[in-house]
Amino acid sequence: MTEGWAATRVPARGIDPKALKVEQASERWENFRKQFRGVLPQAEGESGFAFLARLQKFPRRGEVITRKGSLYGVWSDQGLLRMEFPVGEEKTISVLLRNGPKPEVWRFESGEGETRRLEGADWFAPLAPDIDYSAFDALMPFVHWENFSYVGSGRVIGRPAHLFKCVPPKEVQDVRPDLSYVRVAVDDTYDALLRVELFGKRGVVERKFSVVGFKKVPTGENHYWIVKTIDLVDLRSRDKTRLRIEAAAVEETFGPEAFRKESLDRSPQIKGPYVFFD
Numbered sequence: 001m002t003e004g005w006a007a008t009r010v011p012a013r014g015i016d017p018k019a020l021k022v023e024q025a026s027e028r029w030e031n032f033r034k035q036f037r038g039v040l041p042q043a044e045g046e047s048g049f050a051f052l053a054r055l056q057k058f059p060r061r062g063e064v065i066t067r068k069g070s071l072y073g074v075w076s077d078q079g080l081l082r083m084e085f086p087v088g089e090e091k092t093i094s095v096l097l098r099n100g101p102k103p104e105v106w107r108f109e110s111g112e113g114e115t116r117r118l119e120g121a122d123w124f125a126p127l128a129p130d131i132d133y134s135a136f137d138a139l140m141p142f143v144h145w146e147n148f149s150y151v152g153s154g155r156v157i158g159r160p161a162h163l164f165k166c167v168p169p170k171e172v173q174d175v176r177p178d179l180s181y182v183r184v185a186v187d188d189t190y191d192a193l194l195r196v197e198l199f200g201k202r203g204v205v206e207r208k209f210s211v212v213g214f215k216k217v218p219t220g221e222n223h224y225w226i227v228k229t230i231d232l233v234d235l236r237s238r239d240k241t242r243l244r245i246e247a248a249a250v251e252e253t254f255g256p257e258a259f260r261k262e263s264l265d266r267s268p269q270i271k272g273p274y275v276f277f278d
Contacts, residue, residue, distance in 0.1 A: 019153035032186045036079030036143045038099035044255035048074040050270045052247040055131050060238040067128040085128040094264040097139040105135040108264035115261045120175045132241045142166040142182040156195050160188035217250050224250045247274040
């Protein structure tokens, strides 16, 4: 990511429903969607990353709950991700997420002996114990829902953005009948995700997650921009969950084996080094 100027006229306040023409809006959405293909690397040596992450739930009442974990992915496809969360001293939960027109989520817990495919309501269950962060949140399958439309353009977290409405297909409505639609804010300059809002049947935002911080990770003569912090807020309970990247190894390489469900019983080999953040 480099510095740039907004390419589209976006209002300083409110939402302009006509900032983009129909063809422009469709092109914007397709460019954004292409980042989440969920395709396995075709050969060894695919450029990727490993993150050390902290998940914290800040309940409206009660103590903060903290879980630490690891994330693995490739730079060329944000729709392919592995996550690991230690449970106690001996167990680890490993999750494989593959986006696309037919998304998949697989889960392996050490000690169980077999990898299980998550389906239906399991997509909305916590990935880590007691943490309000689900496979649906991490995978964002709504990016590939067929029923989408351009809402308008405005400013999101201070940046020019374009907003799109995604209506869930029947199989999602069957398990989440309270979900009316998802609204996605896409950065005007970089086609990057800025915010996701889940609307209930009354047309009110019930849940949202927002990118609240980026980090530049230097690597010799080059650097990588990564998302450092994401906040997920349940507006009904007022609980907040924060995903914070605490360290990154950004010059890793992976082959297809690292992202197969059969490999969830072992962690990918990381050469490092990790760059730790304040």
